[in-house]
Amino acid sequence: MRREQTLADRITGSAVWRSVVRHGYPDTQRNQALIIASNVFLHIHPVKIKRYATKVTYTFCLGGLSFFMFLVLTMTGVLLMFYYVPSTDQAYQNMRDIESSVTFGQLMRNMHRWSAQGMVIAVFLHMSRVFFTGSYKPPREFNWVVGVLLLVVTFLLSFTGYLLPWDQLAFWAITVGTEIGGAAPLLGDRVAFLLRGDYQIGQSTLIRFYTLHVIFLPLVAAFLMAVHFWRIRKDGGISGPL
Ligand code: HEM
Known part of the structure; x- marks a missing residue:
């Protein structure tokens, strides 16, 4: 039938x-x-994993949490970009408007700020876990180096984002930061000029930091993460008891 x-x-x-x-x-x-x-x-995710790799207390999923925060930061960051203009005349007011007038603006901004701080903490704790479990040893030494680059990019993302609200805290923090670069021997002045795009912090610095923050560094981070995850797979999955 x-x-x-x-x-x-x-x-x-x-x-x-x-x-x-x-x-x-x-x-x-x-x-x-x-x-x-x-x-x-x-x-x-691999099709099959070893049983020990499912033990949460081994990794505390700290690498996964770092990645999750990166995704939250990307999504909330794109939404903030709809309202934020990287101009010294408008940036501060834009940021105030996002907090007070834009629907869900305050939520998006706070999610972005908290996730940024959370990501720095998670990446640091993840690195500590990898160190204490000895997971940097061969064959994972290359992935450790990729991880160090990811740590640097995470710090740079945090640093470049700090200037964008263009408030007093941002202005003076970046003044101190770029002056530290300027104190480098021999090339100091050039480094400071490269960071600021000018002799003092102004419009050129803001546009420089904005471009690095929303395009260049996220792309570098995404590329390095792809390599990092690929390497985990090629190194035989998560490290475990020999
Ligand atoms: C944005 C930053 C990072 C992300 C998103 C990330 C992501 C991950 C993920 C998802 C894993 C799988 C295991 C786990 O969750 O712990 C992992 C493993 C690993 N990560 Fe990272 N990671 C980052 C930064 C770092 C840093 C800073 C280091 C060291 C300097 C590092 C070194 C390693 C190594 C060696 C492994 C293999 C560990 C093992 O097999 O036990 N990673 N990472």
Whole structure:
């Protein structure tokens, strides 16, 4: 007897559905593996992992939390960009408006600020965990170096973002920061000029920091994270008891 074709049958049987959902329901190990391996978002996780790698108290998921905060920062940062203009005349007022007049503006700004601080803490704790479990040893020494670069980029993202509200705290913090660069032997003056784009902090500095903060450094961080995650996989997954 022929079963009547339901709407669900027609949708799941259509060419459009099959072009997106390539494999059937994940009810067999083979289908589960195929779904993970063929999906751009899911394939970040390996199809199989060692049992010890599921122990939360080994990593405390600190690397994962760092990545999660980076995603939150990217999303809230893009939303803030709809209202923020990197101009010395407007930046401070824009930031006040985001807090007081923009729908969910205060929430977005606070999420951005808290996640920025959380990311610095999480990355630092993650690095400490990797150190204390000896996970920097071969074959993971290259990934440790990638991690150090990620740490530097995280600090630079934090530092460049600090100037953007263009309030007194920002202005003087970046004055101190760029003067530290200026104290470098021999090249000091050039370093300070390179950071500020001028002899003093002003419009050139703001646009420089803004471009680094919203485009250059996030792209570098995303690239390094891709390499970092790829290396974890190639080094045999998370380190564990030998
Ligand atoms: C934005 C910064 C970073 C992100 C998003 C990140 C992400 C991750 C993730 C998700 C893991 C998997 C294990 C876990 O969650 O602990 C991991 C492992 C690892 N990370 Fe990072 N990481 C970052 C920074 C660093 C830093 C600063 C270092 C060291 C200087 C580092 C060195 C390593 C090493 C060696 C492993 C392999 C650990 C093992 O096999 O036990 N990472 N990272």
